[in-house]
Amino acid sequence: MRLFLLLSCLSTVLLAGTxxxxxxxxxxxxxxxxxxxxxxxxxxxxxxxxxxxxxNTYAFPPARGRTGFQFDHNGLFTQFDIAPTDGLEGRKGxxxxxxxxxxxxxxxxxxxxxxxxxxxxxxxxxxxVRRLE
Numbered sequence: 001m002r003l004f005l006l007l008s009c010l011s012t013v014l015l016a017g018t019x020x021x022x023x024x025x026x027x028x029x030x031x032x033x034x035x036x037x038x039x040x041x042x043x044x045x046x047x048x049x050x051x052x053x054x055x056n057t058y059a060f061p062p063a064r065g066r067t068g069f070q071f072d073h074n075g076l077f078t079q080f081d082i083a084p085t086d087g088l089e090g091r092k093g094x095x096x097x098x099x100x101x102x103x104x105x106x107x108x109x110x111x112x113x114x115x116x117x118x119x120x121x122x123x124x125x126x127x128x129v130r131r132l133e
Contacts, residue, residue: 031100031122032097032103033073034122034123034124035071035095035103035119035122035127036071036072036073037055037056037070037071038055038056038068038069038070039053039054039055039056039068039069039070039071039127040053040054040055040056040058040060040066040067040068040080041053041066041067041068042054042058042060042066042126043063043066044061044063049130049131050120050128050129050130051128051129051130051131052126052127052128053068053069053126053127053128053129054125054126054127055124055125056068058125064086065082065086065088066080067079067080067081067082067088068080068088069105071095071103075094075095075096076092076093076094076095077092077093077094077095077105077106077107078090078091078092078093079091079093079105079107091107091108091109091111092107092108092109093105093106093107093108094106094108098116101118101119102116102117102118102119102132103116103117103119104116105117113133115131115132115133116131116132116133117129117130117131117132118130118131118132
């Protein structure tokens, strides 16, 4: 019985030692998990170079159009730009966490270079970011 307990403890320690917290994907990180969903730009709330986004379910005041983006749990990303016909144009890409407060965005069409969003604050109702080149 003692041998069994000793082997159980040893295997637990060995398994814990092989876990690498840095190997987590962006979607598994608790703070980054809050990014999942569709966020639309609340430009009337911007402050300087900090852009404010709200969930697409938010009761926005009227506007001529709202850009935004969608973060999927598997690292897929869609950037919503205003289309030539005033609707929204979705551009597909990927996102990945860079540390605890930055997200690197890469769009598949490569019309624009990759960019980084610095997360200034994030909760379920508001996302504040600073765009870094």
